[in-house]
Amino acid sequence: MWRREGYCxxxxxxxxxFGVGIVSFNGKVLANVNDVYIPxxxxxxxxxxxxxxxMVAGRVLSEAFERAGIKPKEVDVIAFSQGxxxxxxxxxxxxxxxxxxxxxxxxxxxxxxxLAHIEIGRMIGGVKDPVTLYVSGxxxxxxxxxxxxxxxxxxxxxxxxxxxxDVFAREAGLKPKAGKPLGAVVEELALKGRKFIHxxxxxxxxxxxxxxxxxxxxxxxxxxxxxxxxxxxxFQEIAFSMLTEVTERALAHTEKGEVLLTGGVAANRRLQExxxxxxxxxxxxxxxxxxxxxxxxxxxxxxxxxxxxxYGLITPVEKSFVKLKWRLDEVEVPWI
Ligand code: AMP
Ligand code: MG
Numbered sequence: 365m366w367r368r369e370g371y372c373x374x375x376x377x378x379x380x381x382f383g384v385g386i387v388s389f390n391g392k393v394l395a396n397v398n399d400v401y402i403p404x405x406x407x408x409x410x411x412x413x414x415x416x417x418x419m420v421a422g423r424v425l426s427e428a429f430e431r432a433g434i435k436p437k438e439v440d441v442i443a444f445s446q447g448x449x450x451x452x453x454x455x456x457x458x459x460x461x462x463x464x465x466x467x468x469x470x471x472x473x474x475x476x477x478x479l480a481h482i483e484i485g486r487m488i489g490g491v492k493d494p495v496t497l498y499v500s501g502x503x504x505x506x507x508x509x510x511x512x513x514x515x516x517x518x519x520x521x522x523x524x525x526x527x528x529x530d531v532f533a534r535e536a537g538l539k540p541k542a543g544k545p546l547g548a549v550v551e552e553l554a555l556k557g558r559k560f561i562h563x564x565x566x567x568x569x570x571x572x573x574x575x576x577x578x579x580x581x582x583x584x585x586x587x588x589x590x591x592x593x594x595x596x597x598x599f600q601e602i603a604f605s606m607l608t609e610v611t612e613r614a615l616a617h618t619e620k621g622e623v624l625l626t627g628g629v630a631a632n633r634r635l636q637e638x639x640x641x642x643x644x645x646x647x648x649x650x651x652x653x654x655x656x657x658x659x660x661x662x663x664x665x666x667x668x669x670x671x672x673x674x675y676g677l678i679t680p681v682e683k684s685f686v687k688l689k690w691r692l693d694e695v696e697v698p699w700i
Contacts, residue, residue: 370440372673373428373464374666377457378449378477379502380408382417384428385663386439389670391487394432396656396663397424402540407530408501414452421460428662436468443669446474446679447687449502454686462681473669474679477660478503478692482514483671484664485626485653493622493700494651495614497607497639500627500659501526504572504607506614507692509700516693517614518570525603526629528574532599535582536592550596551632557597561590565602570613572606600634608638615646626653628660671699 369389376383376398383398401416403409429436444461447454458474465472482496495508495517504520523531526547533546538553540546561584564576581599584590615623623643629635636652643650657664672678675698 371432371434371438372441372443372666372669373439374443374475374662374664374669375457375461376445376477376660376662376665377417377453378445378447378660379453380413381660382420382424382456383660383662383665384424385661385666386428386432386434387663387666387670391667391670393663394434395428396661397428397431398661399424406534407527408450410450410452413450414456417453417456421456425460436464439468440470441473441669441673442468442470443473443475443665443672445477445480445665446684447477447690449477449686449688451686451688454688458684458686462684466681471673471678472681472684473672473677474684475665475668475672476690476692476695478505478507479514479695479697480664480668481626482507482624483668484657484661485624485651487667488653488657489624489651491622491624491649491651493620494624495611495618495620495622496624496626497611498627499525499607499625499629499635501530503627504574505692506570506610508614508618508620509697510618512696512698514692514695514697516691517617518572518610521568521571521573522575523578525574525607526627528578528603529629532578532581536585545628547629547632550600551634553593554596554600554634556593557591557595559590559594560601561594561598563598563602565606567606567609570610572610574603577602600632604632604635604638607635608642611639612642612646615648620648622649622651624651624653626658628658630658631655675699
């Protein structure tokens with residue numbers, strides 16, 4: 365059945381992005397439309413973000429069909445991000461997916477958001493069996509496949525590295541400029557930093573902690589003894605060295621030959637540089653997922669929906685409730 369050509373529509377709505385992707389069964393991305401919620405001030409407010417998603421859902425869906433050049437009835441499978449994520453946001457995507465599946469009489473597939481980040485990266489980059497570093501506003505995970513699942517080798521014990529950068533940037537009074545996310549604004553300032561200031565470096569076993577680094581960086585800001593550029597530079601050096609250390613140990617332990625970098629923070633050149641150097645030393649291939657597919661997007665959900673569907677992993681409507689804390693290592697992956 366699954367050999368025939370077909371299309372999967374995927375809906376992403378775990379946090380601030382509402383995205384719809386349409387992907388063919390053989391991995392061609394026909395559409396990947398996204399609309400991001402930008403808070404007026406402060407971080408993501410789950411209810412406000414969900415309101416945004418509900419407002420834009422109709423338009424993003426029709427735009428995706430238009431770009432893909434197909435009609436709703438030509439879609440064979442409806443996939444959605446079932447978790448982990450923010451409850452109110454997840455529910456908008458799940459509701460839209462259930463409505464579409466029932467109206468079109470098509471199967472529904474609930475997809476794990478973290479798994480989707482890895483699978484789209486593997487597909488787009490032709491990467492086979494990597495150690496993945498997934499770094500975003502909500503997640504910081506080092507994972508690799510072993511015995512039917514992606515095992516989590518290391519993860520953050522408190523906040524995600526992207527969130528850490530964003531909170532720091534807001535404390536410094538920085539604003540997203542010209543569509544540049546806060547992490548990218550910090551990156552730009554860090555390039556002008558010259559002096560390295562010691563800040564807390566916290567790796568516990570294979571896990572990471574960013575809250576001490578954040579607190580220390582904020583007190584440095586308030587002290588006013590150092591330039592913002594130097595603090596940004598030191599902050600990045602510390603945070604990214606921690607990530608590189610854990611990724612390196614996972615690579616050495618698993619003896620895999622590839623490293624995949626994904627998530628919104630993957631766009632950072634300094635992080636890329638550190639990981640690339642580390643990979644060279646280990647003779648491993650390094651692949652950075654392009655921005656469109658590294659930040660939250662609908663195409664990754666659609667593609668993982670295809671993989672699940674091929675293996676009969678369909679989600680009955682009565683089991684399609686959202687899972688706010690659904691871990692990557694709870695998911696069986698039969699396609700590897
Ligand atoms: P995501 O959660 O995948 O949508 O990614 C959003 C996160 O990526 C936010 O925390 C951003 O600040 C961060 N980000 C985006 N671009 C960069 C960059 N160039 N350097 C560091 N962080 C970034
Ligand atoms: Mg996002």
